[in-house]
Amino acid sequence: MNGSTSVHKMRVGLTVLVATCLIAIIGYVLAGWSYIDSLYMVVITIFGVGYGEVNPVEDPRLKLFTLAVIISGCSSAIYVLGGFVQMIAEGEIQRALGARRMCQEIKSLSGHAIVCGYGRVGRNLIHELAHLGVKFVVIDRDTERLAAAERKGTLVIAGDASQEEILQQAGIERASVLATVLPDDANNVFVTLTARELRENIQIIARCECPSTERKLIRSGANGVVSPTMIGATRIAHQIACPTVESIVENKHAFSRVNQDLEVFGLRMIEIDIHEESIFVGATIHDLETSGDGATVVVAVKRAGGEVIKNPKMCDEIRGKDKLVMLSHKEDWSPVSDDVICPSTNLAMPMVPLAI
Known part of the structure; x- marks a missing residue:
């Protein structure tokens, strides 16, 4: 059974029913009845009201015609009603089968994630989980939201x-x-408490909006607490504070701030101006990066015309008046003056080809 079958039945039944009514009205009119009497006769005949004939039906042919109207009209009406009932029953059956199938699939899961809440954060979360290939189950009280999720196979x-x-x-x-x-933070606390009581070793990650709720969630058994508001603020601050390659090249303050972050890893970002008479003119990025111990990387090249090349190719050629932004270990670079930093002697070894 399917929905298209029941709809087809209803269409066929309605077609036959309408055709029967029209033919019956025409037949009674031809028998000498008025249009209103003919319509009234057809309605009370097909729907079995049984108030009696409007006019005497004495002609045997008219009696046979009335019998045909009763059989055809009642049968088509029952056919339409049956299709309607079938459509409703099919919906309920499909819903029950879908719930049973979903219940069986959930029972077969192991090592999956349970996501409580299918709001804005929940939708984004399951989108990422699906992208990462993590199996999950969503719980929510809003049936309309869940219906939309279920249609997507969730x-x-x-x-x-x-x-x-x-x-x-x-x-x-x-x-x-x-x-x-x-x-709601309170709901998250209750869910955390219930989950921890049911399972002591499950990892629980909870959302909180109010900073003071974080301690309550941890005490309730949450392993980790995440604040979307704080994450959003951090990301915005990151976009503001963390420079692009172009701003690194142009902004000395941004350059210094990046180096402060790199200090933790023992790295340093160096900026070198290539003069027209420099030994590096005519060499390639590959020559420059492999001239030392291989621990130096050219992050960006700013051409004399202002073009900034991010992640330059190994075959890109170094030109006079270029500005190179290079990343290397701190010990591979040594200061020459207060405002000039030059590569170590290893990096300045002869390269092939060289343009003096």
């Missing part, structure tokens, strides 16, 4: 995630992690 459970039976339906005893990303 395993869903409708209910309150703070209830033990709902978490058990989601397979918390087999799950590896639970993420509660509900918009």
Whole structure:
């Protein structure tokens, strides 16, 4: 059975029913009845009201015609009703089969993630989980949201995630992690408490909006607490504070700030102006990077005309008046003056080809 079959039945039944009514009205009119009497006769005949004939039906041919109208009209009406009932039943059956199938799939999961909440954060979270190939189950009380998720093939459970039976339906005893990303901090605390009581060793990651809730979530059993607001602010600050390659080349303050971050890893970013008479003119990026111990990388090249080449190719040629931004270990570079930093002697070894 499918929905198209029931709709087809309804269409066929309605077509026959309408045709029967029209033919019956025409037949009674031809028998000398008025249009209103003919319509009334057809309605009470087909729908079995049985108020009696409007006019006497004494002609045997008219009686046979009326019998045909009753049989055809009632049969088509029952056919339409049957298609309608079938359509409703099919929907319920499909819904029950879908729920059963989903329940079986959830029972077969192991090491999956349980996502409590299918709001803005929850949708983004499961999108990333799907991209990473992580299996997951979504719990939410909003059936409309879950219906949209289910149409995309997502395993869903409708209910309150703070209830033990709902978490058990989601397979918390087999799950590896639970993420509660509900918009209300109190609900996230309740979900965390319930999940920790049901499973002591499951990893729980909770969302919080208020900084003071973080301690409560940790005490409730959360292994990690994430604040989308703080993450968003950090990302914005990162975009503001972290320069692009172009700004590194142009902005001395940005250049210094990047070097401060690189100090932690024992690295340093060096800026070199290539003069027209420099020994490096005519050499390639490959020649420059391999002239030392291989620990030097050219990050960017700014041409004399202002063009900035990010991640230059090994075959790119160094020209006079170029500005090179290079990354290397701090010990591979030595200061020559207060404002000039030159490569170590290893880096200045003769290269092939060289343009003096």
